[in-house]
Amino acid sequence: MTGSRFVCEIDGSHSHGVFRVPGCRASLRSGAIDAGAEPVLDRVAPALLRVDACGGYAQPALARAVPTIRDMVAETGTATVALRDSHHFSALWPDLEPFTDAGLVALTVVSGGPTVTVRGASRNVFGTNPIAFGFPLAGARPVILDLATSTMSNGDLRIASNEGRKVPVGTSLGRDGRDTDDPAEILAHGGALPFGGHKGMALSLMVEVLASALTGGAFSHEMDFAAHPDNQTPKTGQFLLVVDPARGGNAGFAERAAGVDRLPSDRRYRHRDAAAERGIPVTDGIRALFA
Numbered sequence: 707m708t709g710s711r712f713v714c715e716i717d718g719s720h721s722h723g724v725f726r727v728p729g730c731r732a733s734l735r736s737g738a739i740d741a742g743a744e745p746v747l748d749r750v751a752p753a754l755l756r757v758d759a760c761g762g763y764a765q766p767a768l769a770r771a772v773p774t775i776r777d778m779v780a781e782t783g784t785a786t787v788a789l790r791d792s793h794h795f796s797a798l799w800p801d802l803e804p805f806t807d808a809g810l811v812a813l814t815v816v817s818g819g820p821t822v823t824v825r826g827a828s829r830n831v832f833g834t835n836p837i838a839f840g841f842p843l844a845g846a847r848p849v850i851l852d853l854a855t856s857t858m859s860n861g862d863l864r865i866a867s868n869e870g871r872k873v874p875v876g877t878s879l880g881r882d883g884r885d886t887d888d889p890a891e892i893l894a895h896g897g898a899l900p901f902g903g904h905k906g907m908a909l910s911l912m913v914e915v916l917a918s919a920l921t922g923g924a925f926s927h928e929m930d931f932a933a934h935p936d937n938q939t940p941k942t943g944q945f946l947l948v949v950d951p952a953r954g955g956n957a958g959f960a961e962r963a964a965g966v967d968r969l970p971s972d973r974r975y976r977h978r979d980a981a982a983e984r985g986i987p988v989t990d991g992i993r994a995l996f997a
């Protein structure tokens with residue numbers, strides 16, 4: 707699991723990078739996650755795969771499913787994957803790279819942890835519910851856009867809190883649903899707001915339906931951190947759709963998005979290239995975590 711933290715750090719996905727290693731360790735020690743779980747795959751239809759992570763992490767369960775998913779796409783042109791009883795703790799783009807690197811189009815969404823609020827709500831119901839979508843591009847590395855449906859990810863709030871930084875008023879709410887710029891208060895008593903008001907909330911609802919209702923995974927509001935106080939990794943469900951664009955009838959698919967100046971992934975790839983030459987910069991914040 708620590709390896710996944712370094713993968714994120716290499717790409718500059720700091721909100722899910724090495725600063726989370728101590729939390730990951732605490733989650734494993736809390737007993738909330740079964741690190742030795744053996745995922746179970748069940749191909750219930752030619753293009754539909756159920757994956758039961760059996761209380762473990764989502765990442766090894768998905769890794770085990772990748773060869774089956776590739777077979778399904780080769781046979782049918784598409785694969786829908788319903789992943790349940792899992793814990794997700796990372797950025798989503800690494801989940802899609804095995805498919806986008808193979809020239810496929812892929813979409814994934816994950817629910818988890820009631821950390822998002824809306825004005826006037828009596829309690830948090832949704833998580834930061836991320837959406838990632840990837841596709842191949844002619845003459846370039848694949849594009850993967852990957853975003854929380856909240857104004858800020860929980861990781862960015864935690865980093866701001868650790869570093870004693872304020873966050874912009876209007877991005878989150880604190881105690882009693884009041885505006886605040888204090889990330890510690892937001893994390894303890896409130897939550898981030900959905901991005902784009904009701905539109906972000908609507909997308910977050912879509913994530914809950916796809917990732918939890920459709921898969922049998924945990925809804926964000928079902929997460930009970932009190933059961934394992936040291937656990938920092940929410941129980942989740944995950945939905946994944948993989949499509950072979952060559953079967954879609956447009957031979958020029960990979961050329962269509964070329965020519966845009968700043969694509970999602972560009973920043974990550976810049977970080978990846980720099981890390982390949984110079985390694986990961988060890989900041990004072992990272993050094994303090996392992997002191």
Ligand code: NDP
Nearest residue numbers: 796797798834836851852853854859969970971972973974
């Ligand atoms: P960001 O707001 O940093 O970025 C969102 C997307 O927009 C990225 O694909 C980014 O590409 C792209 N982007 C940013 N700026 C531009 C621009 N100017 N032009 C074009 N594209 C742009 O992401 P979030 O803070 O919302 O999410 C961060 C991470 O947190 C995600 O990886 C997400 O999966 C993860 N997360 C995980 C959760 C979990 O439960 N496991 C929960 C919530 C979030 P680029 O990276 O190249 O900048």
